[in-house]
Amino acid sequence: MDCGSMKTHILTKTAESLGLIPVGTLTVNHQLFGGKGVLNVLHQVYDVNFCATDGSFTKSVRVLDEKKICGIVSRVPKGAVMAELQEKGIEISDSSADDSLEIEILIGGDILGRYLTGRVVQLQSGLTATGTQFGWTVMGLIRSQIHLNNLAMP
Numbered sequence: 001m002d003c004g005s006m007k008t009h010i011l012t013k014t015a016e017s018l019g020l021i022p023v024g025t026l027t028v029n030h031q032l033f034g035g036k037g038v039l040n041v042l043h044q045v046y047d048v049n050f051c052a053t054d055g056s057f058t059k060s061v062r063v064l065d066e067k068k069i070c071g072i073v074s075r076v077p078k079g080a081v082m083a084e085l086q087e088k089g090i091e092i093s094d095s096s097a098d099d100s101l102e103i104e105i106l107i108g109g110d111i112l113g114r115y116l117t118g119r120v121v122q123l124q125s126g127l128t129a130t131g132t133q134f135g136w137t138v139m140g141l142i143r144s145q146i147h148l149n150n151l152a153m154p
Contacts, residue, residue: 005108009066010048014104020046026064048105053093053135061111069103076138081125088121090129090136107132 007028010020022044030038043064051058076082076092085092107115119131127140 005106007110008061008063008108009069009106010046010063011069011102011104012044012065012067015044015046015048015065018048020048022065023047023062028064050134052133053091057133059115059133063105066106069106072101073103076127077142081123081127081142084123084125085129085136085138088129090121092129092136092138107134 024045026043026045028041028043030041032038043066046063046065047060048063049058050061076085115133117131117133121129123129123138125142127138127142129136129138
């Protein structure tokens with residue numbers, strides 16, 4: 001999930017491997033951090049069925065293809081954080097995934113707000129678990145992993 005992304009995206013290779021058929025195309029001007037822009041990028045548009053991890057909810061969502069969504073995003077570490085999530089009844093879908101997996105679908109600001117449930121749990125580690133109709137997501141930094149190097153005030 002990324003409310004900073006104005007659109008929801010799927011990796012091009014994921015759309016191809018699922019055998020999705022484009023329902024159209026859309027030309028987009030992307031504005032990136034630091035004010036850089038990429039103009040006139042042509043995307044394939046797909047309708048994708050998203051469902052809750054427990055199968056209780058299904059929704060068709062319109063997404064744009066993207067060759068690369070982002071770099072590698074760290075998975076929730078095993079150990080104390082996973083134990084706390086389990087203790088609180090929070091199940092996440094990619095907890096056992098290989099750390100080298102790419103993000104294949106990014107839920108953007110165009111639909112994110114519709115699917116947030118309002119359930120938010122602050123974890124002792126510093127992470128925040130947020131409930132969506134599709135399941136839980138975990139975001140933030142683990143306190144023990146925050147390092148400030150060479151911090152100097154003028």
